[in-house]
Amino acid sequence: MLYDRFGRPVTNLRISLTQECNFRCFFCHGEGQHFNAKLELTPDEIERLVRIASRLGINKVKLTGGEPTVREDILEIVGRIKPYVVDLSMTTNGSRLKELARPLAKAGLDRVNVSLHSLRRDVYKRITGVDMLETVLEGIEEAVKYLSPVKLNMTVMKGLNEGEIWDMIDFAAKTGTILQLIELEVPREVEGTAFFKKYFYPLQPVERELEKRAVETRERSMHRRKKYFIPTDYGIVEVEVVRAMHNTLFCANCTRLRVTSNGMFKTCLLRNDDLIDFLTAMRNGASDEEIVELLKKAVLMREPYWK
Numbered sequence: 175m176l177y178d179r180f181g182r183p184v185t186n187l188r189i190s191l192t193q194e195c196n197f198r199c200f201f202c203h204g205e206g207q208h209f210n211a212k213l214e215l216t217p218d219e220i221e222r223l224v225r226i227a228s229r230l231g232i233n234k235v236k237l238t239g240g241e242p243t244v245r246e247d248i249l250e251i252v253g254r255i256k257p258y259v260v261d262l263s264m265t266t267n268g269s270r271l272k273e274l275a276r277p278l279a280k281a282g283l284d285r286v287n288v289s290l291h292s293l294r295r296d297v298y299k300r301i302t303g304v305d306m307l308e309t310v311l312e313g314i315e316e317a318v319k320y321l322s323p324v325k326l327n328m329t330v331m332k333g334l335n336e337g338e339i340w341d342m343i344d345f346a347a348k349t350g351t352i353l354q355l356i357e358l359e360v361p362r363e364v365e366g367t368a369f370f371k372k373y374f375y376p377l378q379p380v381e382r383e384l385e386k387r388a389v390e391t392r393e394r395s396m397h398r399r400k401k402y403f404i405p406t407d408y409g410i411v412e413v414e415v416v417r418a419m420h421n422t423l424f425c426a427n428c429t430r431l432r433v434t435s436n437g438m439f440k441t442c443l444l445r446n447d448d449l450i451d452f453l454t455a456m457r458n459g460a461s462d463e464e465i466v467e468l469l470k471k472a473v474l475m476r477e478p479y480w481k
């Protein structure tokens with residue numbers, strides 16, 4: 175097992191497969207990739223990286239983007255890395271899940287997180303830039319048949335969807351999904367901007383209400399995130415709250431290393447000075463041991479962002 179200088183174990187890789195996306199969410203953080211990356215890792219390179227990481231105790235992988243399902247070889251990628259991974263998940267906008275949920279599960283995907291910021295067509299379109307709510311809802315319906323759990327990601331924003339939280343909780347109960355309520359998060363330099371002030375909606379009061387209504391509360395080891403089990407007319411539903419801003423406990427329990435779509439290790443979502451290129455080494459014939467050294471170097475660069 176690898177530990178960073180702050181005693182945090184690294185147990186998962188969060189791999190961005192592409193910067194491409196068929197949506198245009200106005201708040202998209204692009205997984206912290208603020209550069210134009212034309213180059214993409216091939217299935218061979220992804221498999222090799224995951225195989226090497228698995229030897230070091232990293233056995234959970236999250237596939238992200240951009241939008242991971244815009245890659246034509248997504249099924250091949252999933253199938254090739256699953257043998258090395260205990261928990262293989264994907265975060266997607268859901269636009270291709272209707273046709274892909276079943277083949278993805280068959281290829282080895284264990285579970286999926288689907289962004290669903292609103293249940294109202296107009297609001298959904300304002301947030302994502304596309305008129306695809308129906309398609310995504312159909313995708314979710316299909317996903318629950320083959321993948322478990324299916325989580326819904328709702329980024330809560332002032333003036334847009336903050337009034338839909340309880341509807342979304344009911345929707346999650348009805349569909350047999352888990353809801354993740356996510357507070358808008360940005361790096362320090364963006365915090366003072368008009369954008370952030372306009373849309374930031376603090377979830378602490380919502381969390382207090384959840385606490386009151388919950389029949390049970392649990393804490394995840396990752397980020398020490400709270401999970402609330404909320405009774406609804408449709409049964410008990412699990413609601414997880416993601417509050418990263420200024421959350422020292424969250425960062426102190428961060429166990430993931432990121433991989434950018436163009437082959438670099440990235441140590442933190444919110445940092446922009448933390449990249450280690452491993453793809454050039456790989457393409458120049460580096461041995462597994464040399465890749466391990468680069469991975470270890472990245473782990474040693476990790477720092478909690480909020481401390």
Ligand SMILES: Nc1nc2c(ncn2[C@@H]2O[C@H](COP(=O)(O)OP(=O)(O)OP(=O)(O)O)[C@@H](O)[C@H]2O)c(=O)[nH]1
Nearest residue numbers: 236238263265287327354356359416418428430443
């Ligand atoms: N600051 C920060 N935010 C994160 C991190 N991981 C996830 N988030 C936030 O949580 C949102 C949802 O993340 P997902 O990709 O669905 O996955 P997850 O919730 O991290 O992982 P699982 O619950 O294990 O599936 C992201 O859009 C981020 O806003 C992280 O390591 N750091």
Ligand code: SF4
Nearest residue numbers: 195197199202240267
């Ligand atoms: S769907 Fe995700 S990757 Fe695509 S624009 Fe929206 S937030 Fe960004």
Ligand code: SF4
Nearest residue numbers: 425428442443478479
């Ligand atoms: S250190 Fe904090 S901000 Fe950075 S990736 Fe981990 S949890 Fe997110």
